[in-house]
Amino acid sequence: MNKIAILMVFIIFSCALISTILTLRPFGEPKSTEMDDYIIKNAQNETGSNNAVTSVVFDYRGFDTLGEATVLFTAVAGVLLVLRRNAHE
Amino acid sequence: MSEPSKIVKTIASIIFPFTMVFGIYVILHGHLTPGGGFQGGAIVASGIVLLLVAFGSAEIAKRVKESHLSILESIGALSFISLALLGLSTTFFYNFLAGSNFIFGRIPPFGSNPGDMNTGGVLPLMNISVGLKVIAGLSAIVLVLSLFARSRKQRKR
Amino acid sequence: MPFQEIINIVLPLMIVASAVIVVALKDLLAAAIALAVMSLLLSLEFYMLHAPDVAIAEAGVGACLTTAILIFAIKATRRMEDGR
Numbered sequence: 001m002n003k004i005a006i007l008m009v010f011i012i013f014s015c016a017l018i019s020t021i022l023t024l025r026p027f028g029e030p031k032s033t034e035m036d037d038y039i040i041k042n043a044q045n046e047t048g049s050n051n052a053v054t055s056v057v058f059d060y061r062g063f064d065t066l067g068e069a070t071v072l073f074t075a076v077a078g079v080l081l082v083l084r085r086n087a088h089e
Numbered sequence: 090m091s092e093p094s095k096i097v098k099t100i101a102s103i104i105f106p107f108t109m110v111f112g113i114y115v116i117l118h119g120h121l122t123p124g125g126g127f128q129g130g131a132i133v134a135s136g137i138v139l140l141l142v143a144f145g146s147a148e149i150a151k152r153v154k155e156s157h158l159s160i161l162e163s164i165g166a167l168s169f170i171s172l173a174l175l176g177l178s179t180t181f182f183y184n185f186l187a188g189s190n191f192i193f194g195r196i197p198p199f200g201s202n203p204g205d206m207n208t209g210g211v212l213p214l215m216n217i218s219v220g221l222k223v224i225a226g227l228s229a230i231v232l233v234l235s236l237f238a239r240s241r242k243q244r245k246r
Numbered sequence: 247m248p249f250q251e252i253i254n255i256v257l258p259l260m261i262v263a264s265a266v267i268v269v270a271l272k273d274l275l276a277a278a279i280a281l282a283v284m285s286l287l288l289s290l291e292f293y294m295l296h297a298p299d300v301a302i303a304e305a306g307v308g309a310c311l312t313t314a315i316l317i318f319a320i321k322a323t324r325r326m327e328d329g330r
Contacts, residue, residue, distance in 0.1 A: 044196070044197055044198075044199055044200075045196060045199065046184070046187065047184050047187050047209065047210055047212060048184075048187040048188065048193075048194070048195065048196045048197060048208045048209050048210050048212075049120035049121075049197075049208060049209040049210070049212050050120065050121050050197055050202065050204050050208070051119065051120050051121055051122065051123065051125075053123070053125075053299055054119050054120050054125050054209075054212055054216070055120075055212065057125065058125075058182075058211075058212050058215045058216070059182060059184050059210075059212065062173060062181070062182030063181075063182070065215075065219070066169075066170070066173065068127075069166055069169060069219065069222060072222065072223065072226050073162070073166055073222075073226070075226075075230070076159065076162060076226040076229055076230055079229075079230050079233060079234070080155065080159060080229060080233055083233045083234065083236075083237045084155065084233055115302065123298035123299050123302065124298075124299060124302050125299065127303060128299060128302040128303045128306060131302075131303060131306030131307050131310075131311065132302070132306045134306070134311065135306050135310035135311060135314075138310060138311060138314040139310070141314065142314055142317060227307075227311060230315075231311065231314055231315060231318070234315055234318050234319075235318045237322070238318040238319065238321050238322035239321075239322075241322045242321065242322055
């Protein structure tokens with residue numbers, strides 16, 4: 001009974017994933033958008049960094065990095081809060 | 090599980106400085122080559138974790154306290170936010186150092202070029218602060234987890 | 247067939263095979279090491295797809311830190327998975 005239920009869930013889940021794969025675009029498309037062109041043309045002049053990925057992560061999309069830093073800070077604070085008192089006993 | 094053998098300890102102490110140098114290289118060259126603060130911090134933290142696994146948590150906990158690590162992490166986060174706030178005269182996260190002839194202030198020529206450490210504006214400083222934050226945070230997590238596992242095992246006996 | 251296309255076919259198959267090995271193993275320490283192998287192959291796949299930033303992050307966090315945390319968890323509990 002349990003195995004049949006697991007099998008049913010597996011089949012439904014893989015059907016959903018396969019139906020998603022069939023609607024994917026071909027690899028590498030869409031080929032060009034306006035945002036890509038703007039960043040490739042202006043990232044070196046505006047931020048002065050050769051690595052366009054870093055200029056996007058820390059300059060154009062700085063808010064996302066701030067959110068990521070907040071997530072890491074919250075995770076560390078939670079782990080220290082739960083486990084530190086037990087570690088020193 | 091028994092104590093790791095002498096081979097593991099020797100190999101770990103040989104590999105550890107190379108891991109440190111590579112991680113700090115990835116952090117400092119974040120604006121020139123692939124990588125950045127998070128990636129380099131993860132590499133340095135993995136070196137520290139290698140020492141933790143090889144030598145045991147008691148040996149490392151004598152030298153590094155997790156309260157110091159959490160202070161370091163807070164310093165990283167605060168310097169990151171204050172670097173973002175310093176550009177507030179234009180916008181939040183404005184790159185105020187790029188183009189000025191101050192530290193990290195040069196603009197590289199357009200297109201592919203060999204690269205120069207003295208470019209990038211606030212990006213290298215942000216890479217360093219995020220790297221400090223990630224090193225301290227991930228090391229503190231694994232150190233506290235290993236100390237907890239050790240105390241739990243001792244209590245079970 | 248060029249070398250890159252062979253890698254692009256073989257690597258995902260190896261990733262799936264190592265994931266199946268993780269589920270099938272009864273020894274939890276061996277399963278953790280197989281998970282590290284899967285993470286390393288995944289970072290190689292990211293590198294083949296021209297995303298070196300993600301590859302470095304995956305190799306550092308997935309292959310090293312996660313394995314260390316799992317090893318400490320196994321140290322505090324049991325090593326073998328019981329049949330129950």
